[in-house]
Amino acid sequence: MNLALLAWKSAKARAATTVLTILSIAISTALLLGVEKIRDGARSSFEQTVSGTDLIVGARSGPVNLLLYSIFRIGDPTANVSWRSYEAFAARPDVAWTVPLSLGDSHSGFRVLGTTTDYFVHYRYGEKRQLSFADGEAFSGVFDAVLGAEVARELGYELGAEFDISHGLKSADFAEHKNRPFKVVGILGRTGTPVDRTIHVSLEGIEAVHIGWNNGVPPIGRSAQIDISDIEKSELQPNSITAFLVGLTSKSAVLRYQRDVNTFRSEALSAVIPGVALSQLWRVVGAAEQALRGVAVFVIVAGLTGLLTTILTSLNERRREIAVLRSVGAKSRDVFFLLVCEATILAAIGATIGAAAINLGLVAFSTQIEAAAGFPLGGFGLSLYDLYIAIGIIFIGFALGFLPGWIAYRQSLSDGLTVRI
Amino acid sequence: MRSDEPPNPCVNIANLEYRWANGAHALSIRRFSIEQGERVFLQGPSGSGKSTLLGVIAGVFAPTAGEAMILGQPFHKMTAAARDRVRADAMGVIFQQFNLVPYLNLIENVLLPCRFSRHRAARVGPSEAERIDKARRLLNRLGLKEEAGANRPAAELSVGQQQRVAAARALIGLPSLIIADEPTSALDAETRDAFIETLLSEAEQAAVLFVSHDASLSKHFDRLVVIEDINFTEDKRVVSLPQSAPAAAEA
Numbered sequence: 001m002n003l004a005l006l007a008w009k010s011a012k013a014r015a016a017t018t019v020l021t022i023l024s025i026a027i028s029t030a031l032l033l034g035v036e037k038i039r040d041g042a043r044s045s046f047e048q049t050v051s052g053t054d055l056i057v058g059a060r061s062g063p064v065n066l067l068l069y070s071i072f073r074i075g076d077p078t079a080n081v082s083w084r085s086y087e088a089f090a091a092r093p094d095v096a097w098t099v100p101l102s103l104g105d106s107h108s109g110f111r112v113l114g115t116t117t118d119y120f121v122h123y124r125y126g127e128k129r130q131l132s133f134a135d136g137e138a139f140s141g142v143f144d145a146v147l148g149a150e151v152a153r154e155l156g157y158e159l160g161a162e163f164d165i166s167h168g169l170k171s172a173d174f175a176e177h178k179n180r181p182f183k184v185v186g187i188l189g190r191t192g193t194p195v196d197r198t199i200h201v202s203l204e205g206i207e208a209v210h211i212g213w214n215n216g217v218p219p220i221g222r223s224a225q226i227d228i229s230d231i232e233k234s235e236l237q238p239n240s241i242t243a244f245l246v247g248l249t250s251k252s253a254v255l256r257y258q259r260d261v262n263t264f265r266s267e268a269l270s271a272v273i274p275g276v277a278l279s280q281l282w283r284v285v286g287a288a289e290q291a292l293r294g295v296a297v298f299v300i301v302a303g304l305t306g307l308l309t310t311i312l313t314s315l316n317e318r319r320r321e322i323a324v325l326r327s328v329g330a331k332s333r334d335v336f337f338l339l340v341c342e343a344t345i346l347a348a349i350g351a352t353i354g355a356a357a358i359n360l361g362l363v364a365f366s367t368q369i370e371a372a373a374g375f376p377l378g379g380f381g382l383s384l385y386d387l388y389i390a391i392g393i394i395f396i397g398f399a400l401g402f403l404p405g406w407i408a409y410r411q412s413l414s415d416g417l418t419v420r421i
Numbered sequence: 422m423r424s425d426e427p428p429n430p431c432v433n434i435a436n437l438e439y440r441w442a443n444g445a446h447a448l449s450i451r452r453f454s455i456e457q458g459e460r461v462f463l464q465g466p467s468g469s470g471k472s473t474l475l476g477v478i479a480g481v482f483a484p485t486a487g488e489a490m491i492l493g494q495p496f497h498k499m500t501a502a503a504r505d506r507v508r509a510d511a512m513g514v515i516f517q518q519f520n521l522v523p524y525l526n527l528i529e530n531v532l533l534p535c536r537f538s539r540h541r542a543a544r545v546g547p548s549e550a551e552r553i554d555k556a557r558r559l560l561n562r563l564g565l566k567e568e569a570g571a572n573r574p575a576a577e578l579s580v581g582q583q584q585r586v587a588a589a590r591a592l593i594g595l596p597s598l599i600i601a602d603e604p605t606s607a608l609d610a611e612t613r614d615a616f617i618e619t620l621l622s623e624a625e626q627a628a629v630l631f632v633s634h635d636a637s638l639s640k641h642f643d644r645l646v647v648i649e650d651i652n653f654t655e656d657k658r659v660v661s662l663p664q665s666a667p668a669a670a671e672a
């Protein structure tokens with residue numbers, strides 16, 4: 001339309017302020033969408049992380065905490081599960097499978113998970129997808145290790161690479177289990193879950209590096225001299241594990257099994273249903289999400305206020321331009337719509353650039369963001385939500401345009417063809 | 422229309438009153454008319470209501486009272502939008518200065534009225550290419566051959582050149598009435614006379630209403646009107662007329 005073209009040319013003639021206005025709207029749009037996308041990404045990634053597991057059992061604690069440390073490798077367990085209890089619950093007739101998990105060690109900032117080869121069979125993510133090997137195979141020896149895709153990529157390890165693991169999460173501190181080299185025998189395919197950032201070893205491997213340790217204190221004196229070759233697999237029966245995953249033969253058994261775990265007399269244990277724990281988690285983080293969203297909305301408000309300021313400031317210098325347009329036949333309401341058009345166009349360009357930038361940026365920097373976040377983020381990309389927000393911003397820009405539009409309308413009525421400046 | 426008037430004058434004003442929103446009384450004109458094709462020079466001191474009268478004739482201001490038949494249309498009864506359409510269709514307007522939209526080039530400025538009136542556009546030419554050609558030829562005749570070709574923004578022209586572009590815009594598409602509000606006051610004497618002559622010769626059949634307080638320019642026109650002779654607002658009437666007059670004129 002004619003007026004839109006005129007509005008655009010006029011805005012273009014004031015390049016500096018126009019660019020800055022568009023930029024501020026673009027930045028605020030990007031921020032709002034970015035917050036939402038990372039939130040959604042985290043959510044879908046969390047929801048994709050565990051499937052097909054009926055229950056997670058660990059030392060007694062809140063369900064969220066148990067879920068976080070056992071599946072997402074966030075935080076630390078309060079206590080362990082004794083091997084006897086594990087065996088008792090694994091042997092029940094309603095159990096289809098169990099996978100023990102032993103956490104607490106790390107290598108180069110990546111968590112080491114002690115487990116059994118059942119893990120590669122029964123652990124499922126996304127739509128009940130099984131883990132796959134990109135290279136090599138499951139561990140068989142005590143010091144065999146299977147790397148998550150991201151571990152292998154970031155550390156540049158290939159099959160046959162050797163490394164030490166250290167106690168706790170900090171590498172290269174006093175508590176390194178020196179001279180206990182693990183060897184990479186397998187590398188998993190990418191899953192988009194915390195598995196990608198985990199090093200998997202056998203339970204015996206974890207046990208072996210802790211021989212002689214006492215309550216987290218490194219071995220001293222004679223026991224520190226033990227050589228790997230002396231260690232026999234049979235001696236490496238662990239006393240305890242961190243948690244275990246349970247698959248039951250029927251869904252109807254879940255609640256009974258859970259009750260039995262929670263009321264187990266000889267040890268304080270908790271069993272949580274992953275889905276239930278997740279929804280509790282969302283309730284906890286909901287408040288933080290609201291706060292973030294609130295900040296983003298205020299940034300949008302600031303951006304749109306900038307738009308209004310720019311246009312209002314330009315009004316005075318444009319009175320002549322408007323008088324000229326009136327003289328060639330523009331109606332007062334054309335003058336009104338000229339300014340509404342301008343506000344709408346700037347908001348539209350800003351919102352489009354912002355939405356495009358955040359989408360491209362998140363795709364381009366997804367690995368860096370995931371490394372910083374410590375867990376993978378679900379699929380980024382244009383969504384319906386982006387469209388709604390962009391349309392919303394454009395609509396607000398349009399509505400804000402009514403103010404300068406109305407002022408210019410009034411001005412053009414009293415100015416007529418004569419402009420006094 | 423009264424029967425004793427010549428048929429279809431271009432501008433025919435009767436008992437016109439105009440007050441600003443703040444109550445200031447700017448116009449009180451018993452009678453004022455311009456015949457078709459007539460060139461009228463309107464003279465008067467600053468603040469005497471010349472620009473206000475032009476605004477009423479151009480249709481941007483609605484008369485407070487009285488009749489204003491402009492190009493055969495009853496402006497005093499019409500909506501603002503309808504008056505705007507008449508202006509777009511059939512009028513050309515030139516101001517004292519700052520006539521051009523700075524971010525449009527010369528051709529775009531000249532063709533601006535075509536954006537607001539389809540009739541005007543159709544009169545200029547059936548296609549955009551033809552209209553551009555017409556605008557370029559008009560600019561050539563006004564001595565802006567190179568400037569029109571160079572696609573320069575209007576803001577880069579000299580004041581005299583800008584006024585000629587404004588004249589081209591007022592003249593494009595054969596308007597019936599050209600209104601010029603002191604278009605030469607920013608020009609030097611020589612440029613000024615050349616400008617008026619070009620404007621009048623290019624205006625062809627159009628009536629021209631030209632405002633200036635420089636009486637020496639009146640020699641170019643058919644008729645000289647001094648605004649104080651037609652405009653009797655309250656303040657002046659206190660001086661020039663008996664005390665009883667204002668009440669009568671007010672009615």
Ligand SMILES: Nc1ncnc2c1ncn2[C@@H]1O[C@H](COP(=O)(O)OP(=O)(O)OP(=O)(O)O)[C@@H](O)[C@H]1O
Binds near residue numbers: 468
């Ligand atoms: N927007 C306005 N609101 C109120 N009064 C106005 C407005 N514009 C003009 N006036 C007043 O109306 C009167 C006529 O003004 P106008 O602009 O028509 O004078 P003019 O004859 O064109 O003067 P000049 O030669 O200086 O251009 C003046 O007294 C002026 O102060």
Ligand SMILES: [Mg+2]
Binds near residue numbers: 418471472473
């Ligand atoms: Mg004036």
